[in-house]
Structures are given as C-alpha cells and as structure tokens.
Amino acid sequence: MYLSVEKVNGCLMIYLAKTSRGKTYTMWGHPNALLEDAWYRTNRGLTLCAYERLFSCIDEEQLKHSDKQLNFQSYCSFLEAIVLTLLDIPSISSFIKVDVPTGICVDYLTEEFVRMMM
C-alpha cells in the first residue's frame, strides 16, 4: 500500500484455486463484511482490507503534507478467468501487459470511472 501512494502504478495479484475453494470469500469476505460489527470486521476479505489500508495511507500522506491538497486516484479491476488446465495459464497471461508508467493493462477490458459506490 505504501508503494501505491509512492506513485508505483499497479499491483497485480493472481489467485488460482479449484472451484468452491473460497476464492471469492478470500477476496471479499463475509457478505456482511462492510458492517461495523466486530465479528464481521474481522471477516473482511483481502479487497476491503487493502482499501482500508490504502485510505489510511492516503490520510497519513495528507497529514504529512497538510500545506497541500493531495489528489489520489485508485483503480481496482477484477478479471475472472476460468482455467481448465494449468496449460491455459500462459495464454491468459499473454493478455496482461505491464506498462511503465501507465500501469497494468488487460487487452479487451474497458475501464469505467466510478465516483461513488451505489
């Protein structure tokens, strides 16, 4: 997270597991994970924990530079690929390009700008 506020563009995480092994649960956590209840909070998935950390890093940066108004933009993308055999992995990874300084780009995916959560 510190790297992302230090202008390193992109973090790519690939999670490979058999069906029903808990990939979605690991990424998002319990369906009520956004509730403030302590138990649900401890069952937040990786995405929510990462964003919590990211926003606290942004707050720390803003405090360190309180004389300036800092602007941050964060993008989060998900690509779900069904892999039938391990031999499919190289063909999927050929769609993913890491470009400096733009960041990570996946062929055929479009990017939407989102201002708020519905």
Ligand SMILES: Nc1ncnc2c1ncn2[C@@H]1O[C@H](COP(=O)(O)OP(=O)(O)OP(=O)(O)O)[C@@H](O)[C@H]1O
């Ligand atoms: N750590 C966990 N604690 C409690 N329940 C879990 C946990 N991991 C997975 N589950 C439950 O197991 C079931 C399957 O998990 P999940 O949907 O995350 O699997 P998946 O790997 O994403 O499946 P698929 O490949 O079908 O998309 C869900 O009902 C989920 O709530």
